Each structure stands twice: as structure tokens, then as C-alpha cells.
Amino acid sequence: MKVKYQANMVPHLQKPENLSLSSSLPIQDSPTPSIMGGLNNDSSSFFSDKSAKIFVAGHRGLVGSAIVRKIISLGFTNLVLRTHSELDLTRQSDVESFFSAERPVYVILAAAKVGGIHANNTYPAEFILVNLQIQTNVIDSSFRFGVKKLLFLGSSCIYPKFAPQPIPESSLLTAPLEPTNEWYAVAKIAGIKMCQAYRIQYNFNAISGMPTNLYGPHDNFHPENSHVLPALMRRFHEAKTSKAKEVVVWGTGSPLREFLHVDDLADAVVFMIENYSGLEHLNVGSGKEVTIKELAELVKEVVGFEGDLVWDSSKPDGTPRKLMDSSKLAVLGFQPKVELKDGLVDTYKWYLENVTQ
Numbered sequence: 575m576k577v578k579y580q581a582n583m584v585p586h587l588q589k590p591e592n593l594s595l596s597s598s599l600p601i602q603d604s605p606t607p608s609i610m611g612g613l614n615n616d617s618s619s620f621f622s623d624k625s626a627k628i629f630v631a632g633h634r635g636l637v638g639s640a641i642v643r644k645i646i647s648l649g650f651t652n653l654v655l656r657t658h659s660e661l662d663l664t665r666q667s668d669v670e671s672f673f674s675a676e677r678p679v680y681v682i683l684a685a686a687k688v689g690g691i692h693a694n695n696t697y698p699a700e701f702i703l704v705n706l707q708i709q710t711n712v713i714d715s716s717f718r719f720g721v722k723k724l725l726f727l728g729s730s731c732i733y734p735k736f737a738p739q740p741i742p743e744s745s746l747l748t749a750p751l752e753p754t755n756e757w758y759a760v761a762k763i764a765g766i767k768m769c770q771a772y773r774i775q776y777n778f779n780a781i782s783g784m785p786t787n788l789y790g791p792h793d794n795f796h797p798e799n800s801h802v803l804p805a806l807m808r809r810f811h812e813a814k815t816s817k818a819k820e821v822v823v824w825g826t827g828s829p830l831r832e833f834l835h836v837d838d839l840a841d842a843v844v845f846m847i848e849n850y851s852g853l854e855h856l857n858v859g860s861g862k863e864v865t866i867k868e869l870a871e872l873v874k875e876v877v878g879f880e881g882d883l884v885w886d887s888s889k890p891d892g893t894p895r896k897l898m899d900s901s902k903l904a905v906l907g908f909q910p911k912v913e914l915k916d917g918l919v920d921t922y923k924w925y926l927e928n929v930t931q
């Protein structure tokens with residue numbers, strides 16, 4: 575059950591022209607690689623040209639829709655957007671035709687195959703294939719068609735299962751991954767490395783942000799394939815409505831997770847495009863963690879379900895803990911604003927108004 579972003583809420587929804595491309599595209603010649611690790615090395619500001627064309631890939635999803643809301647609220651006027659059915663980003667030639675026709679100046683890559691612990695564990699082939707295809711096509715076309723800056727989004731699952739806590743960026747590739755999502759994680763690690771390789775060899779301004787577990791309006795509320803927060807919100811709501819006595823929650827309740835409201839992530843994305851042009855990926859978290867048991871109690875309270883919780887320990891817990899160290903982004907000047915309880919209230923209001931109608 576997913577409410578789609580309304581295409582008529584944003585400008586510039588024109589269809590791409592059906593241009594043909596030769597298979598051998600020119601490689602841009604950039605002899606001086608930039609491997610800056612800090613502030614923007616690009617003298618022109620993202621904020622200085624509100625008419626620059628921005629392609630937000632995945633604009634109907636949780637993250638993409640929040641980014642679109644944010645950049646429209648900042649006064650940007652020239653967004654180019656495509657639904658999955660209008661442009662399948664796994665298809666290389668279609669992606670090249672789109673970039674050739676549209677020539678976006680900025681690209682924000684928020685399109686991906688995404689899901690919670692059960693979906694990742696059940697469909698490993700789709701998670702590795704689709705994510706590798708989407709990111710490879712979009713990153714490569716962005717470089718070849720002269721995009722000024724690209725932002726790629728990974729996930730906190732790129733880090734080892736037993737990484738030091740809070741997890742610094744330097745933990746990447748230091749130990750084995752969490753098995754329930756290693757296929758998705760490997761694709762995301764490849765995305766980070768592709769951005770780095772294109773920066774080193776071609777001086778392409780590609781940056782990567784690693785968000786923690788996200789939630790908010792336009793989340794996926796599917797009963798099995800979603801993440802824990804929307805899954806529990808829906809389950810408690812349906813239990814309240816049907817006057818059920820108990821709700822089943824997966825695992826033991828002991829794993830710790832860090833949650834960030836998607837509006838904070840959207841702020842961070844815009845902040846990074848304006849302020850950061852480094853080789854290294856940057857963590858984007860709230861800095862606060864809760865156990866799944868604490869989260870379940872909080873969602874139960876916000877929804878107003880009065881029955882009991884029953885723990886299904888046959889379901890996997892996943893990573894025991896994944897609190898990220900987001901101090902590098904904080905030092906650059908970014909701080910998240912939304913408290914978990916406030917974010918849950920806001921998300922439940924959105925759910926009632928948009929999903930249960």
C-alpha cells in the first residue's frame with residue numbers, strides 16, 4: 575500500500591524526446607583529479623541559480639518526495655522528474671536518451687530497490703541487480719552528459735555487522751556485513767566506489783550520503799516488505815480499528831536502531847550539495863538510538879492501540895546495533911531538527927489522511 579506522489583505538484587514534467595545515441599559516447603577529459611575531503615571545491619553555489627535543471631530520480635518515494643518538497647520550498651523552479659513507468663532506470667539506453675535530451679545540471683539519486691529486513695532477505699538477487707543497474711546507469715550518464723554535481727544515496731547497512739559504535743565513515747569494508755542485507759549493501763558500496771572512481775579519474779563532482787533508517791510521509795506501509803516503523807504503524811492502526819487484543823512484532827525487540835525523519839534527510843541532501851565536494855561518503859543520522867521494543871511502545875502510544883505486544887522470535891533481528899557517527903556532517907554545519915516522537919505524530923497524521931482513506 576503506497577500513496578504515490580502527485581505529478582501535478584511539481585513543474586517540468588515533460589516527456590523525454592526519443593533521441594538515438596551512438597553506443598560510444600565521448601569520455602570527458604579531466605586530467606586533474608580532485609580528491610578533496612572537505613568543503614566544496616566548486617566556486618559556484620547550488621543556491622545561486624534557482625533555475626538550474628535538477629533531476630530528482632525516485633521523486634515519488636519516501637526520500638525523493640521529501641527532496642522535491644524541500645527544493646521547491648527553497649524556490650527552485652526547474653525540476654525534471656520521471657516515474658518508474660516513464661523511465662526505467664535499469665535500462666541503460668533509455669537512461670542515456672533521457673540525459674541526452676534533458677541535460678540536467680544537478681542529479682539527486684533517490685531511486686532504488688528498497689525494503690525492510692524481510693524483503694532484503696527474501697529477494698537478494700533483485701536487491702543486488704536492480705540497485706547496481708540503476709546507480710551504474712545514472713552515475714555514468716551524469717558524468718557523460720556533463721552534470722555539474724551528483725548526489726548518490728547509500729545506507730547505514732554498508733557497514734560491518736559488528737562495527738564500532740557510533741560507526742565512523744572509516745569503518746567501511748573493515749569486516750563482514752550483516753547477512754540479511756549484504757546484497758543490497760554490496761550494491762550500495764559499489765555506488766560509493768563508483769562515485770569515488772569517477773572523481774579520481776575524471777574529476778566528476780559526485781558525492782555520497784549514507785542515511786540511517788528513515789521514516790515520514792510517503793513511506794512504504796506494506797505489511798511484510800516495509801521497514802519496521804511504517805510496518806508497526808500500520809499493524810497497530812489496524813489492530814486498533816479491529817479492536818484486536820494483541821499485535822505481533824518481529825524479532826526479540828533488543829536490536830537498536832537510529833531513526834531520522836525524512837525532512838531532516840532532505841535538508842541534509844541540500845546542505846551537502848551546497849557545502850560538500852569530497853571523495854569520502856558522509857554519514858547522515860540523528861545521533862539517537864532506541865531499541866525496537868522502545869520504538870514499538872512509542873508507535874503504539876502515538877497510534878493509540880491499547881492491547882499487548884507479542885514477540886515473534888522466529889523473525890530475524892538483523893544487525894544488533896547501527897548508530898552512525900555523523901560528526902563530519904555536523905562539523906560542516908548540519909544538524910537534524912525533528913524529534914522521534916514529533917516525527918511519529920506527523921507520520922501517523924499523514925498515514926491517516928493519505929493511506930487509510
Ligand SMILES: NC(=O)C1=CN([C@@H]2O[C@H](COP(=O)(O)OP(=O)(O)OC[C@H]3O[C@@H](n4cnc5c(N)ncnc54)[C@H](OP(=O)(O)O)[C@@H]3O)[C@@H](O)[C@H]2O)C=CC1
Pocket residue numbers: 631632633634635636637638656657658659661662663664683684685686687688708727728729730784785786787788789792793794801
Ligand atoms: N527508507 C529508508 O529507511 C532508507 C533509504 N535509503 C536510501 O534512500 C533512497 C530512497 O529510498 P526510499 O525513498 O526509502 O525508497 P522508496 O521505495 O520509497 O522509493 C524508491 C523510488 O525509486 C523509484 N524506482 C525504483 N526502481 C526504479 C526503476 N527501475 N526506475 C525508475 N525508478 C525506480 C520508485 O519509483 P516509482 O515510485 O515510480 O515506482 C520510487 O520513487 C535509496 O537509495 C535508499 O537506499 C537509505 C537509508 C534508509
Ligand SMILES: C[C@H]1O[C@H](OP(=O)(O)OP(=O)(O)OC[C@H]2O[C@@H](n3cnc4c(=O)[nH]c(N)nc43)[C@H](O)[C@@H]2O)[C@@H](O)[C@@H](O)C1=O
Pocket residue numbers: 689690691692694729730731755758759786787788798799800801802803805806823824825829831866889890891892893
Ligand atoms: C534501512 C535499512 O533497513 C533494513 O535493515 P533493518 O534496520 O534491519 O530494517 P527493518 O526496519 O526492516 O528492521 C529493523 C528491526 O525491526 C524489527 N521488526 C520488528 N517488527 C518488524 C516489522 O513488522 N517489520 C520490519 N521490517 N521489521 C520489524 C526487525 O526484526 C529488525 O530487528 C535493511 O533493509 C537495510 O538494507 C537498510 O538499509
